Amino acid sequence: MIVNLKGEAREFESPKTIEEIAESISEGLKRAAVCGKVNGKLVDLAYSVNEDSDVQIITFNDEEGKKVYNHTAAHILAQAVKAVYPTAKLAIGPSIENGFYYDFDFKTPPTVDDLARIEAEMKRIIKANLPIERQVISRKKALEAMTKYDEIYKVELINDLPQDVEISFYQQGDFVDLCAGPHLKSTRLIKAFKLTSLAGAYWRGNVNNKMLTRIYGIAFDSKTALEDYLIALEEAKKRDHNKLGRELGIFMTSDVIGQGLPLLMPKGAKIIQILQRFVEDEEERRGFMLTKTPFMAKSDLYKISGHWNHYRDKMFVLGEEGKDDEVLALRPMTCPF
Template sequence: MIKVTLKGGDVREYENGTNLLDMAKSISEGLARNCLAADVNGETKEMNFVPESNCEVSFLTFNDENGRKAYRHTASHVLAQAIKRLYPNTKLAIGPAIEDGYYYDFEFETPITTGDFEKIEAEMKKIIKENIPLEKFELPRDEAIKFMKEKDEPYKVELIEDLPDDAVISFYKQGDFVDLCAGPHLMSTGKLKAIKLQSLAGAYWRGNEKNKMLSRIYGTAFPKQSELNAYLEKLEEAKKRDHNKIGRELGYFRTVDYIGQGLPIMLPKGARVLQLLQRFVEDEEQKRGYLLTKTPFLAKRDLYKISGHWDHYRDGMFVLGDPEAEGEVFALRPMTCPFQFQAYLADMRSYRDLPLRYNETSTLFRNEDSGEMHGLIRVRQFT
């Protein structure tokens, strides 16, 4: 027998060899129906997993982040299977779950368009209806590489070759389809209910622009059609309120290609909003006992070496001067704390001085990747 501590502290005993699904069934049929995966000692496991010793288990439904991930990641396998059925010469790359959905990257022989989504969704629905079990198997590295070479999947071969020597190389088979994957997934495709393909975008293999551009299909999945509809409706509403669209239309800001991405020009209306916000914040801080400081926008790298930014955050900083050459090197500040700390160091301090509060409406500079910037949400200079 093994002892299983459930979320909430209940302890139950099960015969050795009992899998998670049967454990859930012993608690309630409803729980077993709604369970997508389970957390076993902090790791997400599939419902056919058999714990071999005493452990802590919490069952995951669609309300749990890791439950949703297993659900939507399984949908990505169904998408890949549908693609292979419809376009057999397509090469598979990767297909993770993401916030609110999933994607899968493919190399198509002939590029597809969103006009093909209906046909692909129909094939996905067929696969869901077929209720195909997902079966895990493992292969030693050499055989795994040979297996994917035979299937003519060069991206999968590359992924396996890059795995550490001691990595367990696992595959999941669902009917006529096999994918290299670490899991976890749902037990069968029939667990999926409402699916939707949302968009198509280009994506470089491994995010590197020197590599081939692949086609990324974004989709989502929900346990109920009504939940999917509500989500899609919310997206439409959010689109109408996208600040990046209406902020430009109303003349609050603009961007200029030869100034750069993430470096917006605040027009008079937008600048006035910033002014009012800044006054409000500074007055409020004054009232609450914060003391205003004004510190420089840049410093020698010596400061960032002390603060740790130079060693840990240099890729995110704008560096002025050649770090390899002799002479001073400066960097624009990505944070204000190393500077404000110098205000603290201006005097001998006693614990009686504490709490000591400084504030600064500080402008910061961060070298964001171009793919990460959107309107004013993520920019390279901000206050």
């Protein structure tokens, strides 16, 4: 069996797991390996390669490695929550750009003060060095298992999977979760983590569905990396424009107006005025000349530009074609017409 490792062809007796292939390169790579990639597909370290393949050993230094690392941390979070809150229902728990999250349906949602208790349980699970093993089962057995444990969100997810999709679960200790993977091979491999915040999230992002509780966190392969991240996070909070803008009297918001719609106070309006003057002066210095066009024009002009055919149903029109001599409309965008 020929395995192509970043352009270097190596011959192995078939089959060989990703971990064994990593070990054949160096003990250091074996220890650093998070998962593997075989012919472009991410797989667990326990995955067996049994034919000629392109193989890449993925570590935490790879972006894909960070995602797998944090995804495993999300599963550990879910296991901890089920231990601390046995009646909580599991939704989804992916890795994201900065860490991971998991959505839960609690009878009584936890508060930020409760995160320390969940973290303590996560640390216990990590210390227990639980093997993380992948299991592939039939759709029928998957539905039976999730129905038995009253995991209603998992049942919905399974029912929505295409019929030809392989259904897999990952087990660590007595905890099992629906997941395509891949994951780390053991809970102990999570070296450092922090639960960072709580938020509300509608199931599947649909406002018509139930509001769930989302717990955010982040994991690293060293305590130093986590400490550096938390320091950077605190520094970023000090420079948060949303916080500074309010404190400096630049803007304010009101629930009557709506979220994300700031009201510029005198200082904020002055900043906008100065910036606008700068832009206008710079444009003039570079030879541009300012023109002004009406916000409204005859429909004939929009027909020439093509806007009439594309945006007619969403335009504000004054008059009716066939009845009025002149039909006017507000321009549908910021270009002249």
